Amino acid sequence: MLVSVRRVAPATLLAVLGSLLLAAPSHAADTGAISGTVTARPAGGAAAPYADAHVVLDRLQANGDFFDYDVAGVRPEADGTFSVAGLADGRYQIRTYPDEYGELGQYGYEYYDDRPGPSDVTLVTVSNGAVTALPKTIELQPIGQVTGRVLDEHGEPVAGEVYFQRGQGGSGVTVDAAGRYDTAGPSDEPVLNLLPGTYTASFYPADTSNDAPVYYWRERTVTVTAGGTATLDFTLEERPTATFTVRGSDGQPAACAPVMFWMRDGDGPWRSPQYGPITTDQQGRFRVTDQAEQFRLRFSPADRDCEMSPIPGSGDAVEYWDGAYAFRDATVVSFAGDVPMSRSYDVQLGAPTAIRPGTPTITGTARVGQTLTLSPGAWTPGDADLDVEWFAGDDPVGTGPELTIGTALEGQWIWARVTGSAPGQASVDVTADFVGPVTAGDPPVEFSVPTISGTARIGNTLTAQPGAWGPAGVTLTYQWLADGAPIDRATDPTLELTPATAPAGARVSVRVTGSLPGRTSVSRTSTAVAVEAPEEPTPEEPGPVGPGPVDPAPAVTPGAPAISGAARVGTTMTAQPGAWGPGGVQLSYQWFAADAPIAGATDTAYSPTNAVAGKALSVRVTGTLAGAPPVTRQSAPTAPVVGKLSTTRPKVTGKARQGRKLVARAGAWRPAPVQLRYQWLRDGKPIKGSTARTYGLGKADVGHRVSVRVTGRRTSYAKVAMTSPATKKVRR
Numbered sequence: 001m002l003v004s005v006r007r008v009a010p011a012t013l014l015a016v017l018g019s020l021l022l023a024a025p026s027h028a029a030d031t032g033a034i035s036g037t038v039t040a041r042p043a044g045g046a047a048a049p050y051a052d053a054h055v056v057l058d059r060l061q062a063n064g065d066f067f068d069y070d071v072a073g074v075r076p077e078a079d080g081t082f083s084v085a086g087l088a089d090g091r092y093q094i095r096t097y098p099d100e101y102g103e104l105g106q107y108g109y110e111y112y113d114d115r116p117g118p119s120d121v122t123l124v125t126v127s128n129g130a131v132t133a134l135p136k137t138i139e140l141q142p143i144g145q146v147t148g149r150v151l152d153e154h155g156e157p158v159a160g161e162v163y164f165q166r167g168q169g170g171s172g173v174t175v176d177a178a179g180r181y182d183t184a185g186p187s188d189e190p191v192l193n194l195l196p197g198t199y200t201a202s203f204y205p206a207d208t209s210n211d212a213p214v215y216y217w218r219e220r221t222v223t224v225t226a227g228g229t230a231t232l233d234f235t236l237e238e239r240p241t242a243t244f245t246v247r248g249s250d251g252q253p254a255a256c257a258p259v260m261f262w263m264r265d266g267d268g269p270w271r272s273p274q275y276g277p278i279t280t281d282q283q284g285r286f287r288v289t290d291q292a293e294q295f296r297l298r299f300s301p302a303d304r305d306c307e308m309s310p311i312p313g314s315g316d317a318v319e320y321w322d323g324a325y326a327f328r329d330a331t332v333v334s335f336a337g338d339v340p341m342s343r344s345y346d347v348q349l350g351a352p353t354a355i356r357p358g359t360p361t362i363t364g365t366a367r368v369g370q371t372l373t374l375s376p377g378a379w380t381p382g383d384a385d386l387d388v389e390w391f392a393g394d395d396p397v398g399t400g401p402e403l404t405i406g407t408a409l410e411g412q413w414i415w416a417r418v419t420g421s422a423p424g425q426a427s428v429d430v431t432a433d434f435v436g437p438v439t440a441g442d443p444p445v446e447f448s449v450p451t452i453s454g455t456a457r458i459g460n461t462l463t464a465q466p467g468a469w470g471p472a473g474v475t476l477t478y479q480w481l482a483d484g485a486p487i488d489r490a491t492d493p494t495l496e497l498t499p500a501t502a503p504a505g506a507r508v509s510v511r512v513t514g515s516l517p518g519r520t521s522v523s524r525t526s527t528a529v530a531v532e533a534p535e536e537p538t539p540e541e542p543g544p545v546g547p548g549p550v551d552p553a554p555a556v557t558p559g560a561p562a563i564s565g566a567a568r569v570g571t572t573m574t575a576q577p578g579a580w581g582p583g584g585v586q587l588s589y590q591w592f593a594a595d596a597p598i599a600g601a602t603d604t605a606y607s608p609t610n611a612v613a614g615k616a617l618s619v620r621v622t623g624t625l626a627g628a629p630p631v632t633r634q635s636a637p638t639a640p641v642v643g644k645l646s647t648t649r650p651k652v653t654g655k656a657r658q659g660r661k662l663v664a665r666a667g668a669w670r671p672a673p674v675q676l677r678y679q680w681l682r683d684g685k686p687i688k689g690s691t692a693r694t695y696g697l698g699k700a701d702v703g704h705r706v707s708v709r710v711t712g713r714r715t716s717y718a719k720v721a722m723t724s725p726a727t728k729k730v731r732r
Contacts, residue, residue: 030086030087030088030089030129031085031086031129032085032086032087032088032089032126032127032128032129032130032131032132033083033084033085033086033087033126033130033131033132034057034083034084034087034092034094034124034126034131034132034133034134035081035082035083035084035131035132035133035134036055036081036082036094036133036134036137036138037049037076037079037080037081037082037134037137037138038050038051038053038055038076038080038082038096038137038138038139038140039080039137039138039139039140040053040098040107040139040140040141041139041140041141041226042106042142042226042227043142043225043226043227043228044226044227047137047139048080049076049078049079049080049081050076050080050098050107050140051075051076051077051078051079051080052075052098052099052100053075053076053096053097053098053099053138053140054073054075054096054097054098054099054100055073055074055075055076055082055084055094055095055096055138056070056072056073056094056095056096056097057070057071057072057073057084057087057092057093057094057095058070058071058092058093058094058095059071059087059088059090059091059092059093060090060091060092060093060123062090063729064728065656065728065729065731066731067093071087071092072084072086072087075100083131087126088126089126089127089128089129090125090126091123091124091125091126092123092124092125092126093111093112093118093121093123093124094111094112094124094134094138095109095110095111095112096109096110096111096112096138096140097109098140106142107140107141107142107143108140108141108142108143108190108193108194108195109140109193110138110140110195112124112134112136112138113134113136113138114139114195115167115169116166116169116193116194116195116197117169117170117171117193118169118655118657119167119168119169119654119655119660120167120168120169141195141196141226142226142227143190143192143193143194143195143196143224143226143227144194144195144196144224144225144226144227144228144229144230145182145183145184145190145194145224145228145229145230146162146164146173146182146183146194146199146201146222146224146229146230146231146232147180147181147182147183147184147229147230147231147232148162148180148181148231148232148233148234149178149179149180149181149233149234150162150175150179150181150203150233150234150236151179151233151234151235151236152213152215152235152236152237152238153235153236153237153238156179157177157178157179157180158175158179158203158205158215158236159175159176159177159179159205159206159207160174160175160203160204160205160206160207161173161174161175161203161204161206162175162181162201162202162203162204162232162234163201163202163203163204164183164192164194164199164200164201164222165199165200165201165202166195166197166198166199166200168653168654168655168663169655169660170199170200171192171193172192172204173191173192175203175206184229194224195224196224196225196226197223197224198221198222198223198224199221199222199223199224200219200220200221201219201220201221201222201232202217202218202219202220203218203234203236209281210243210281210283210285210286210287213238214238214239214241214287214289215236215237215238215239216236216237216238216239218234218235218236220232220234238341239289239290240289240290240335240339240340240341240342240343241287241288241289241290241341241342241343242287242288242289242295242333242335242343242344242345243285243286243287243342243343243344243345244280244285244286244287244297244299244321244344244345244346244347245283245284245285245344245345245346245347246259246280246284246285246286246299246347246349247284247346247347247348247349248301248302248314248316248349249314249315249316249348249349249350249351250314252284253280253282253283253284253285254280254284254299254301254302254349255280255281255282255283255284255302255305255306256279256280256281256282256302256304256305256306257279257280257284257299257300257301257302258277258278258279258299258300258302258303259278259279259280259286259297259298259299259300260272260278260297260298260300261278261288261295261296261297261298262295262296262297262327262394263288263291263292263293263294263295263296264292264293264294265292265293265294266293267715268675268713268715269394269395269396269713270296270394271394271677271691272394272691273689273691273692277688277689278689279302280299280302282306286299288333289335290335290339292335293334293335293336294332294333294334294335294336295332295333295334295335296320296321296327296330296331296332296333297320297321297330297333298318298319298320298321298327298330299318299319299320299321299347299349300318301313301314301315301316301317301318301349302314314349315351315352316349316350316351317349317350317351317352317353319347319349319350321333321345321347322345322347324426324427325353325355325426325427325428325429326419326421326426326427326428326429327417327419327429328419328427328429329426329427353425353426353428354422354425354426355379355380355381355384355420355421355422355425355426355427355428356379356380356428357377357379357418357420357428357429357430358376358377358378358379358418358430359377359378359430360374360375360376360377360416360418360430360431360432361374361375361377361432361433362374362375362414362415362416362432362433362435363375364435366405366414366435366436366437366438366439367405367438367439367440367441368405368406368407368409368410368438368439368440368441368442368443368444368520369404369405369441369442369443369444369519369520370404370405370441370520371402371403371404371405371522372390372402372403372404372405372414372435373401373402374388374390374401374402374403374416374418374432376388376418379420381422383422384420384421384422385420385421385422386418386419386420387399387418387419387421388400388401388416388417388418389416389417389419390403390414390415390416391414391415391416391417392409392412392413392414392719393412393413393677393679393686393711394677395711395713395719397409397414400449402524403416404444404447404522405438405441405444406443406444407443408718408719408720408721409438410438410439410440411437411438411709411721411723412436412437412438412721413434413435413436413437413438413685413686414434414435414436414438415431415432415433415434415435416431416432417429417430417431417432418430418431418432437684437685441520442518442519442520443519443520444519444520444521444522445469445470445471445474445514445515445516445519445520445521445522446468446469446470446471446474446514446565446566446568446571447467447469447512447514447522447524448466448467448468448469448524449467449524449525449526450464450465450466450467450510450511450512450524450525450526451464451465451467451526451527452464452465452508452509452510452526452527452529453465455532456497456508456529456530456531456532457497457531457532457533457534457535458497458498458499458503458504458531458532458533458534459497459498459534460496460497461494461495461496461497462480462494462495462497462508462510462529463493463494464478464480464493464494464495464510464512464526466493466512468562468563468564468565468566468567468573468638468639469512469514469564469565470564470565470566470571470572470573471516471565471566471571471572472564472565472572472574472605473516474514474515474516474519474564475514475515475516476512476513476514477491477512477513477515478490478491478492478493478510478511478512478513479491479510479511479513480495480501480502480508480509480510480511481508481509481510481511481525481528482501482502482506482507482508483506483507484507484509487501487502495508495510497531502531503531504531504532504533504534505530505531506530506531507528507529507530507531508528508529508530508531509525509526509527509528509529510525510526511523511524511525511526512524512525512526554582554625554626554627554628555625555628556580556581556585556623556624556625556628556629556630556631557580557581557582557585557631558578558580558621558623558631558632558633559577559578559579559580559621559623559633560578560633561575561576561577561578561619561620561621561633561634561635562575562576562578562635562636563575563576563617563618563619563635563638564576566642567608567616567617567638567639567640567641567642568608568641568642568644568718569608569609569610569613569641569642569643569644569718570607570644571607571608572605572606572607573605573606573607573608573617573638574604574605575589575591575604575605575606575619575621575635577589577604577621578621578633580621580623582625584625584626585623585624585625586623586624586625587621587622587623588602588621588622588624589602589603589604589619589620589621589622590602590619590620590622591606591617591618591619591620592617592618592619592620592634593612593615593616593617593641594612594615594616595618598612606619608641610643610644610671610717612641613640613641613642613643613716613717614640614641614643614715614716615640615641616637616638616639616640616641617637617638617641618634618635618636618637618638619634619635620632620633620634620635621633621634621635640716641716642716642717642718643714643716643717643718644717644718645669645670645671645674645712645714645717645718645719645720646669646670647666647667647668647669647670647674647710647712647720647722648667648668648722649667649722649723649724649725650664650665650666650667650708650709650710650722650723650724651664651665651667651724651725652664652665652706652707652708652724652725652726652727653665654727656697656705656706656727656728656729656730656731657697657730657731657732658697658698658699658701658702658730658731658732659696659697659698660696660697661694661695661696661697662680662694662695662696662697662706662708662727663693663694664678664680664693664694664695664708664710664724666678666693666710666712667710667722669712671714673714674712674713674714675712675713675714676710676711676712676713677691677710677711677713678691678692678693678708678709678710678711679691679708679709679711680695680706680707680708680709681706681707681708681709681723681726682700682701682704682705682706683704683705683726684707684726686709687706695708697730701730702730702731702732703729703730703731704729704730705726705727705728705729705730706726706727706730707723707724707725707726707727708723708724709721709722709723709724710722710723710724
C-alpha cells in the first residue's frame with residue numbers, strides 16, 4: 001500500500017512503513033484519506049492545537065477479525081491538523097500518542113474517540129477513495145493517578161493487583177507486600193493510561209493457594225480527573241472455607257486428582273459451575289467457599305501427574321463426600337448460618353464397591369420432538385435396580401429410560417445419570433456422555449405416562465388412564481401389550497381380560513400414542529400389571545320375594561372429571577367431564593388453584609397465567625337435572641403449574657482477543673427475582689467449566705467465535721435459555 005503523509009513518519013514506524021512502500025506498488029491507485037485535528041487540554045486550561053502528537057492508523061482486515069497495524073502514521077501541522085492520504089477503502093482504528101515514541105508523559109494517549117484502550121473504539125471508514133474528515137477533534141488530556149492501600153479486616157496488608165476498567169477495556173497496577181499501590185509508578189512515572197473519567201476498580205489477591213485466606217469480591221468506583229490524584233482504599237473481609245485433603249488407598253496425598261462439585265442455595269437445583277480442569281493441589285487439597293449455601297463434592301483418583309503426564313491407575317474408586325458412591329447419597333457441606341471460618345476434612349479413597357456399573361449410552365436424534373433412549377450397559381449384579389435421570393446442563397429434565405425432547409431444550413446438550421442399587425450395598429452412579437446440541441424440529445405433543453385402573457384378573461376389564469395430554473385436539477390411540485408384545489385387536493381404552501387376550505401370569509401394559517398435525521407424535525407405556533386367575537364363584541342363597549319393580553326417582557349419574565393439556569402458562573387446559581347421565585343433565589364448571597376457586601374460570605377451557613404458577617389445578621363439575629339433587633365431582637389435581645419467564649436476548653461485551661475478558665450482559669428478566677446461570681460457548685459448544693458471568697479468552701479460543709448462553713430459573717417456572725450473538729473470531 002502506498003502511504004502518503006504530510007510530515008515525516010515517526011522513527012518507530014520507519015521500518016514497517018518502508019516495507020509497506022516497497023511491497024505494495026500495485027496499490028498506488030488508493031486515493032482515500034483521513035483528516036482531522038489534534039488538540040491538547042492541560043489541567044484547568046483551554047484546548048490548543050498540539051503538533052507534537054503522533055497519529056497512527058491500523059486497518060481492519062477484510063475478515064473483520066484482525067488489524068494490520070501501523071499502516072500509516074503522521075504528526076500534525078502547527079495548527080493541529082493532519083491528513084493521511086493514499087489509503088485503501090476499509091475501516092481504520094486511530095491511535096493518538098502525546099509524542100512520537102508513544103510514551104506516557106504530561107498527556108495520555110487515546111483511541112478514537114476518547115478511549116483509553118482498544119475496547120469500544122470508534123472505527124473510521126474510508127470508501128470510494130474519498131476523504132473522511134473526523135467529526136470530532138482528537139483532544140489529548142493529562143492522565144490522572146490513583147493511589148491507596150489494600151488491607152484485610154484486621155488491618156494486615158494484602159498483596160495483589162488493582163484492576164481499573166472503563167467500558168470494556170482496562171489495565172492493572174501491582175499492590176506491594178505493604179498493601180500499597182500507586183498508578184504514578186516509581187519516580188512518579190505513570191504506569192497506567194487513566195484518562196479522565198469514571199472507572200470500576202477491582203482487587204485480585206496475589207496468593208490464591210490453599211494456604212492463603214479467601215476474601216469476598218471487592219469492586220469500587222473511582223473518578224479520575226485530568227492531572228489529579230484520587231485515593232482509593234480497599235478493606236477485605238475473609239470468607240469461610242472448607243478444605244478437603246484427599247488420600248489414596250496407599251495413604252499418600254492424591255496430588256492433582258480430578259474434583260467435581262455441585263452447589264445450590266436453599267432448595268434450588270444443584271448446579272456444577274465447573275471452570276476446570278479442577279483438581280486437588282500438590283498436597284492433595286481442595287477448597288470451597290461460601291459462594292453457595294450447600295455443596296456436594298466428588299473425588300476421583302489421579303490418572304495424571306501435576307505436569308499432565310499419564311500415570312498408572314491406583315484402582316481406587318470415585319467417591320462422593322462423605323463415603324458415598326452416588327450423588328443422591330452424598331453428604332451436604334453447608335455454609336448456611338453461623339459456620340467456622342475454616343474447616344478441614346479428610347477423604348480416604350478405597351477399593352471399588354460390590355456394584356459395578358455398566359457403560360451407559362444415549363441413542364436417538366438430539367432434535368426437538370424426538371425421543372432419546374438410555375441403554376445402561378452391563379451392570380453387576382445383573383438384577384441391580386437402575387434409576388435414570390436426564391439433564392440439560394445442570395437442569396433436571398426427566399426420569400426413566402426415555403426422554404422426549406421439548407422446544408425448551410433446543411440448543412441444549414443432554415446427558416443422563418444412572419444410579420444402581422441392590423439390597424445391602426452402597427448405591428453407585430455413572431453418567432452417559434453428552435449428546436447435542438439439540439436442533440430445531442416439530443415440537444412433541446404434551447404427554448403423560450399412562451396408568452391402568454381395575455383389578456388385573458381374568459374376567460375383569462382394565463381401563464387405560466392416559467393422564468394429561470395436549471394441546472387441545474391431540475388424538476390418542478391405544479395398544480395393549482402382554483409381556484411386551486401387542487395383543488391382537490386390543491386398541492381400545494379398555495381391555496377385557498380373557499385367557500385368549502392375556503392368560504393368568506401374563507404382565508399387561510398399555511401403550512398410548514398422542515398425535516396432532518404440526519406436532520411430533522409421542523408414545524408412552526404404562527407400568528405392567530400381573531394378571532391373576534379368576535376367582536371361584538360363590539353360590540348365592542335365595543332371598544325373600546318382594547313387591548314388584550318401582551320406578552326410581554330421577555338421579556344424576558356422575559362422570560369422572562379429568563383435565564387434558566399441560567399445566568403450563570401459555571397453554572390451554574380443557575376439562576373432560578366424563579360420562580354423565582341421564583340425558584338432559586346440565587354441567588357447570590369451576591376451576592381451582594390449590595383448592596381455591598379461580599375468579600371467572602367457569603368454562604370448560606382455562607389458560608393458566610403466572611398468577612397460579614406453582615399451584616396444582618383441578619376442575620369441579622356439577623351436574624343438575626330437574627327433580628334430582630345436584631351432584632358434584634372434582635378432578636384429581638394436576639402437577640403444579642409451570643410459569644413462564646420473559647427476557648431479552650443477552651449480549652457479550654469485550655474485545656475478542658486472547659488475554660482479554662468478555663462480560664455477559666444478561667438482559668431483562670421478568671418476573672423478578674430470577675436466578676441466572678451462564679454457560680460460555682465456543683463455536684456453539686459448551687466450554688467446560690466456564691460458567692461465570694465473565695470469561696477470559698485463552699489460546700484455545702483463537703480463531704473461534706465465543707458466545708454465552710444465559711439460563712433463567714425461578715421456582716415453579718420453566719427454565720428459559722437464551723444465547724447471545726457470537727463474537728468475531730478471537731485473535732491473538
